[in-house]
Amino acid sequence: MESALEDIEFLALSANRVEVLDAVAEVSHTRRELQERTGASQPTLGRILRDFEDRNWVRQTDREYAATPTGRLVAAGFSNLREIVETEQRLRQVANWLPTESMTFDLRQLRDATITTPTQTRPNAPVQRVLGLLRDAERVEIVSHAFNEQSMNVVRRRVAEEQQTFEGVFSASAIDAIADDSALRERLLELVDLPGAELRIVDDDVPVALTAADDVVHLFLRDGDGLLQASVDTDDDTVLAWAHDVHDRYWNDARPLDAADLAD
Known part of the structure; x- marks a missing residue:
């Protein structure tokens, strides 16, 4: 079983993975819709979705993909972390004077x-x-x-x-x-x-x-x-x-x- 840090690294190293997980956490998407949203190729999307299914972050129903409850948890947590880091980066130059x-x-x-x-x-x-x-x-x-x-x-x-x-x-x-x-x-x-x-x-x-x-x-x-x-x-x-x-x-x-x- 992968550690939490390994899963975080797996997600963080690919903007496409983050975008796909965010998308399916919001609403169900077909692969074509995900391709239009992310610009990723179909082979890339296939690998991402298989990796997500292996982690039980995504579930396929008919021709659509939706985040599982734990997938939505990961998406929300990663979005929260990204927001924190983006804020820190913006404030870094002035943080000592706030x-x-x-x-x-x-x-x-x-x-x-x-x-x-x-x-x-x-x-x-x-x-x-x-x-x-x-x-x-x-x-x-x-x-x-x-x-x-x-x-x-x-x-x-x-x-x-x-x-x-x-x-x-x-x-x-x-x-x-x-x-x-x-x-x-x-x-x-x-x-x-x-x-x-x-x-x-x-x-x-x-x-x-x-x-x-x-x-x-x-x-x-x-x-x-x-x-x-x-x-x-x-x-x-x-x-x-x-x-x-x-x-x-x-x-x-x-x-x-x-x-x-x-x-x-």
Whole structure:
């Protein structure tokens, strides 16, 4: 009897085997239908189906082939493994910077996420990505340990034009950094005074830099030295629900930002 790893290797070494098993796990197929779906030759299909029958993964009824209960189990498990590995491959370059201690959702929810990293020609690409989201959004929620000048300017303009509502929760250190710069302090005061904007402060550290712009969640990813390395954004419903929950928890624990917090 073959080991589990040998059966996994047997399936994984042939894209045609995976495609055939997925197909018959969904619905019964004739050999001609399987050939049209996979592009495999009839001799190749014959070998695959015989190997599957030997493992009791597939059963032939009349002229059609269907997965057995154990065949469907293998198909589902292999599909699950493939999804996990594909997600890991996409996230591999940024995995060390993800705020996983705050992320309560399955990382597979990020399998279709957009990953933006700095390049030699676009060193500010992650910031430009979030600015594009902010320019189009009608509702913005932010929880962050920083509030960069460009984002603040976009939000201030959009809210002033009554095209956006804004609820931001920032660490006290983020607000202190703005207050130390007279020009930035004046712009933030203008934002605080706008009826469509509300900002709050938390005294504790904020481990995420999260923006929910309408139905898109954007995360800035920084290394241990605080340097921006990448950003990830997604419109996945589960991640969006998580982002709203994070914002609500920080929002409820925060205190309103007022002019006194920005005093010279």
